[in-house]
Amino acid sequence: MSNVARNPVALDATYAATPGDVTRTTCPYCGVGCGVLVKKTADAVSVEGDPDHPANFGRLCSKGLALVDTLGRDNRLLYPLIKDERVSWDRATDVIADKFRSIIAEHGPDAVAFYVSGQILTEDYYVANKLMKGFIGSANIDTNSRLCMASSVTGHKRAFGADSVPGCYEDLELADLIVLTGSNLAWCHPVLYQRILAAKEKRPGLKIVVIDPRKTATCEFADLHLAIAPDSDVALFQGLLNYLDKRGGRNDIFIRNHTNGADTALNAAKTHTLGCVADETELHEGDIIAFYELFLSTRKTVTVYSQGVNQAADGSDRVNAIINCHLLTGRIGEPGMGPFSVTGQPNAMGGREVGGLANQLASHMELGDPVHRDLVQRFWTAPRMAEKPGLKAVDLFEAIHAGKVKAVWIMATNPVASMPNADRVREALKKCELVVVSDVNANTDTAACADILLPSASWGEKNGTVTNSERRISRQRRFLKAPGEARDDWRQFCDVAVKMGWGEAFSYEAAADIFREYASLCAFENDGARDLNLSALKDIDAQGYDALAPVQWPVSENIVKGKARLFADGRFFTQNGKASFIVPAASPDKQTTPDFPFVLNTGRIRDHWHTMTRTGRSARLSQHFAEPFIEISPRDAERLRIKDADIVRVSSLYGLALTRALVTDRQRDGSVFAPMHWTEEFSSKGRIDALVAAVTDPLSGQPALKSGAARIERFDAAWHGFGVLATRDFSGAVMPAGADYWAKARIEGGLRAELASAMDYKNIRFAADAFFEPVLERHATEAQVIQYCDRRRGVHRFAVFIGDRLKGAFFMAKTPVEISRSWACELLGRSFAPQERVAVLAGRPGDDAPDRGAIVCTCMNVGANEIAGAVAKGCTSLAKIGAATGAGTNCGSCRGEIKRLLPETADAQT
Incomplete structure (x- = not known):
């Protein structure tokens, strides 16, 4: 491989x-x-x-x-800017410090805030938390990790007394049953999914159950898929708890010696009979029993959960409903068993560890605990310690909108695209007295709202640590020089802290100094009552830090090499050392209404990441999906007169989006799915989180991004377009006027774009010339444009050449343009003899030219047509397809898609 x-x-x-x-x-x-x-x-x-x-x-x-x-300078923010004017770092930090100081003096410390990110390093997080909570004196620092795993934090703390992840990745290979709930692991954590499939190949008896309203790629190799109704997770696991109790699944010794509240939790679960669970989940009783019996009979069970559990108005209760089932059976802390939260961002865990959330202190200490506050204040020698929790993400931006928070510093995240009700977030930032944005990229939706822009170092340009989902601390190491005047994020906070008069406390010279202080705080007065202990690393020097090998905390004098699993001894971090059963509250109200009847589920796709500030730079990562889309079931599509590839108007009380329709039976009736990645840099109206209500879990503050309410309508386009264009200025390439819908993506040597408009162009050539403008402007005298027109069918095609090189092609039609996209993208920049140029206008390759089709395997750049060709030659298994084409032989996240292309009778083993 x-x-x-x-x-x-x-x-x-x-x-x-x-x-x-x-x-x-x-x-x-x-x-x-x-x-x-x-x-x-x-x-x-x-x-x-x-x-x-x-x-x-x-x-x-x-x-x-x-x-x-x-990597590279494309779209990089290189210098500090104040109102688009380049300034020195000294000037920028002076302005920030002065403004923060004056606002605090007039309105108090809670009038300022930080909003940071699970993509910064632990050292960055630590300094930000120390500055805000210990020196400014407010807890108004929150993180975009609030959007992905805050409910898991709450669930862990309620059950275990601390935000402790019990297990490790090895448990996935040792388990006999893996339950994947609210997790499209094949696409969102593909390396873990491949570890599971490799284990299943060695041990076919390993069972996989997937619980998800959608039939995702993760379902393709599952033994059982439970397509539950949205927001019925608690009912399913309450029913499991009741079933385990009734069928002798209790571990009475574990319950008696190591837990609290079992009887109360079981009494609350009694109402969740099979019939009740079937009604709430819309599952067949037989499928529910099959799942319950697997769980009952399989001691080595791991339940993996992610955003489908966390991103809900009852996300914390979903987490605890899962944990309850593991506590009842005593399946925790031992190899091959336990509840397992997998996080979405590279350092969501590191942020949790150093107090990146508004309701936490560093080193897993509690802001509401006066003993912890005193301990941290003494360790930091902090002048004024925050005494109450700060504003969580949704409440923070609402406070900015209301004028209560007057200055905000946003680092390494794009809330104008990623927050629920994102248009209101934009309004809030436009009203704010001071918005500071530290980022790598100059053209994010949030950067457009900034008063001050600060250039940050990116991956490969900075040193530090991150913690993964299994509590493993690993190093990120610098191997590139940062371009321009980009600086480490921690250094930016320190520069401002110095200007505000706290230079002695922020006099770090390198990331190693910060890590050493953080490890020392973890060890400080830690008598074993706190789970997070890094005492073995508190004296680490620069050389040791540089050589630090991946290690799972706790790392103490007694556990120098780290610890893979917690709670094997049955001791937890509650006051009496016992884990707590938690009774879930009543189910939250549905968001759908007669006017907005569809459940809108937002999430990720395989090859893109968050708001594409990184993956959007890669041509190969846009091959699988190059534009925003919405999955809709065939029954709903037929009822709404929506055909595959139509443009769809998606609307809610809060916003509107235009996306491509993907009609698929993988989507349940009454629900739709749309990815959250597209921003205004890449699409005209693709910001899907702008449609989602800012409804949150009342305990964790995590938004319910999986169950919005929407109306779906066909967008009546007068024309559709597709084009490829040679250009170095991706961000500066402007789509033709009048295009209601457009989406662009990078390809080798330029960009590709999809367009549609309700306006019928009277001058079709004008639209083409507008698309070609970057080329025509530079090469006005040498450009040659050829065209094909079929007015009866409403088909128009154009190509522009400079010399013998194709520099652009533009295809227009009354219906979605039917051409081979992958073929057209590969033509850009190629040389054509005069007699060959008309072939470009055909929109598809000739019989003697390859057409790989839509890309299925991004790693190996293999298309659907190539896979179909291999099948036609007798490759009827995944292994044979891989040997013939390479598809599916690397990360494997495309194997489910390949499997669907195989004949039904084919051997599709992993």
Whole structure:
């Protein structure tokens, strides 16, 4: 299996670091925390998986393999800006410090806030938390991790007394039953999913159950898929708790010695009979019994959960309903068993550890505990400690909108695209007295709202640590020089702290100094009552920090090599040392109404990441999905007169989006799914989170991003367009006027774009020339435009050449344009003889030319037509398809899609 990026990426000479040995670092994407080997020369960098890293053992997903595509200066923010005017760092930090100081003096410390990110490093997080909570004196620091795992934090703390993840990745390979609930692991954590499939191949008796309203890629190799009704998770697990009790599944010794509240929880679950659960979940009783019997009879059971559990108005209760079932059976803390939260961001866990959430203190201490506050204040020698929880993300931006918070510093995140009711977030920032944005990219939706923009160092340009979903601390190491005047995020906070008069407390010279202080705080007066202990690392020097190997906390004098599992001894971090059963509250009200009858589920796709500030730079990562889309069931589509590939208007009380329709029986009736990645940099109206109500879990403050309410209508387009264009200025390429819908994506040498409009162009050539403008403007005298027109069918096609090179093609039709996209993208920049140019206007290759079709395997760049060709030649299994084409042989996240292309009778083993 190849885990090496296909081509090393050349770097600007001013950007490349000095050549040296291979750098071991960590992937900056999801919470799996994969190890990465970076190999560089004087002018190029390549990436492959680290075979020695215990999270991935050399595997990388499509995003990890494409990391080299995201390096470079394209769209980089290079210098500090105040109101679009370049200034020095000294001037920028002076203005920030002065404004913060004056606002605090007039309105108090709660009038300022930080909003940070699970994509910054633990050292960045620590400094931000220390500055806000210990020196400014407010807890108004929250993080975009609030959007992905805050309910899991609440569930852990209620059950275990601390935010402790009990298990490790090895448990997935040791389990006999894996329950995946609210987790499309195949796409969102593909390396973990491949570890599971590899274990199942070795031990076919390993059972996989997937609980998800959608039939996702994760379901393709499941033994049982429970397509539950949205928001019925608690009912399903309450029913399981009741079933286990009735069928002798209790571990009475464990319950008696190590838990509290079992009788109360079981009494509350009695009403969840099979019939009740079937009514709430809309599942057949037989399928429910099959799941319950598997859980009952399988001691080594791991329940993996992610955003489908957390991102709900009852997310905390969902977490505890799962944990309750493991406590009842005593399946926790031992190999191959336990509840397991997998996080979405590379350092969501690190942020939790150092107090990145508004209701926490550093080192897993509690803001509401006066003993903890005193301990941290003494350790920091802090002048004024925050005494109450700060504003959680949704409430924070509402307070900005109301004028209560008058200055906000946003770092490494894009809330104008990612927050629920995102248009109101934009309104809030436009009204705010001071908005500071630290970012790598200059053109994010949030950067457009900034008064001050600060250039941050990116992955590969900074040193620090991250913690993955199994509590494993790994190093991110610098292997590139930061371009322009970009600075580490922690350094930016320190610069402002110095200007505000706290220089002594923020006099760090390197990330190692910060980590050493953080580890010392974890050890400070820690008598074993706190779960997070890094005392073995509190005296680490610069050399030791640089060489730090991946390690799972706790790491203490007694556990120098770390600890894979917690709670094997039955001791928890509650006051009496026993875990707590939690009774879920009543189910929250449905958001749907007669006017907005569809449940809107938002989430991720395989090859893109968050708001595409990183993956949007990669041409290969846009091959699988190049535009925003919405999944809708065939029955709903027929009822609404929506055909596959139509443009769809999605609306709610809060906003409107235009997306491409993907009609699929993988979607249940009455529900739709749309990815959250597209922003105004990549699409006209693709910001799907702008449609979601700011409804939150009352305990965790996590938004219910999986169950919005929406109306779906066909958008009556007068024309559709598709084009490819050679340009170096992706962000500056403007789509033709009048295009209601457009979405653009990078391809090799330029961009591709999909367009549609309700306005019928009177001058079709004008629309084409508008699309070609970047080329025509530079080459006005040498450009040659050829065209084809079929007015009866409403088909128009154009191509522009400079010399013999194709520099652009534009296709228009009354219906969605029917051409081979992958073929058209590969034509850009090719040489054509005069007699060959008309072939471009055909919209598809000739019989003698290859057409790989829609890309299925991003890692190996294999299309659907190539797979179909291999099937036609007798490749009727995944293994044979892989041997013939390479598809599915790397990260494997496309194997489910390949399986669907095989004949029904084919052997589709992993």
